[in-house]
Amino acid sequence: PVEVVPGCLWWPGWFDRPAQEALVVALRQILTEAPLFVPRMPRTGKPFSVRMSNCGSLGWVSDETGYRYQPFHPESGRPWPAMPATLTALWAQLAPDAPPPEACLINWYDPAARMGLHQDRDEEEFGAPVVSVSLGDTGVFRIGGTARTAATRSIRLASGDVLMLSGPSRLAFHGIDRIVADSSLLKQGGRINLTLRRVRPA
Numbered sequence: 001p002v003e004v005v006p007g008c009l010w011w012p013g014w015f016d017r018p019a020q021e022a023l024v025v026a027l028r029q030i031l032t033e034a035p036l037f038v039p040r041m042p043r044t045g046k047p048f049s050v051r052m053s054n055c056g057s058l059g060w061v062s063d064e065t066g067y068r069y070q071p072f073h074p075e076s077g078r079p080w081p082a083m084p085a086t087l088t089a090l091w092a093q094l095a096p097d098a099p100p101p102e103a104c105l106i107n108w109y110d111p112a113a114r115m116g117l118h119q120d121r122d123e124e125e126f127g128a129p130v131v132s133v134s135l136g137d138t139g140v141f142r143i144g145g146t147a148r149t150a151a152t153r154s155i156r157l158a159s160g161d162v163l164m165l166s167g168p169s170r171l172a173f174h175g176i177d178r179i180v181a182d183s184s185l186l187k188q189g190g191r192i193n194l195t196l197r198r199v200r201p202a
């Protein structure tokens with residue numbers, strides 16, 4: 001892998017095209033059971049440009065009352081669908097010493113969507129890594145340090161790429177500046193990012 005910043009490892013092209021297509025098939029089934037929702041910012045209620053869903057025992061949600069992990073879909077109230085075996089196997093391969101992932105956040109980027117610079121700190125467990133899988137259009141990913149003002153580096157996350165954040169990068173500021181429409185994986189365009197997370201201590 002490529003070490004982007006200390007603790008942030010990048011495997012370009014981890015999943016080949018057939019594996020990417022199989023993941024999209026599995027995700028489309030998940031999204032029929034747990035449809036994409038529009039998260040909203042705490043307090044202001046301003047909508048995110050990214051739509052989201054989850055699979056696994058817990059899912060990340062955001063609304064006017066705050067950010068949190070919960071075991072059910074915010075609109076249907078139904079439990080999240082199970083995580084595909086391909087993803088639990090990826091986690092086991094990259095993080096053999098960590099307890100299994102509880103949440104897989106599914107971020108769906110339409111061509112104009114972006115995600116501002118932020119830290120992921122709603123988990124109770126920061127010792128485990130976060131593992132991310134990118135599918136579809138390329139995302140321009142920016143990552144810095146644990147202070148918002150630290151210098152940042154930018155990489156282009158393409159379809160099939162895997163990124164693992166651990167150690168010093170686990171609480172780094174990061175975001176997606178923009179999407180580049182360059183992939184034929186999703187017929188209508190767009191980008192999917194999956195993040196596997198351990199939420200609670202084992």
Ligand code: MD5
Nearest residue numbers: 107120130132165169170172174193195
């Ligand atoms: C994405 N997702 O591509 C981005 C980046 C998110 C999120 O940031 O919170 O859903 S995926 C890479 C990533 C995920 C979690 C933490 C860190 C990077 N990090 O600490 O650098 O949709």
Ligand code: FE
Nearest residue numbers: 118119120174
């Ligand atoms: Fe994040």
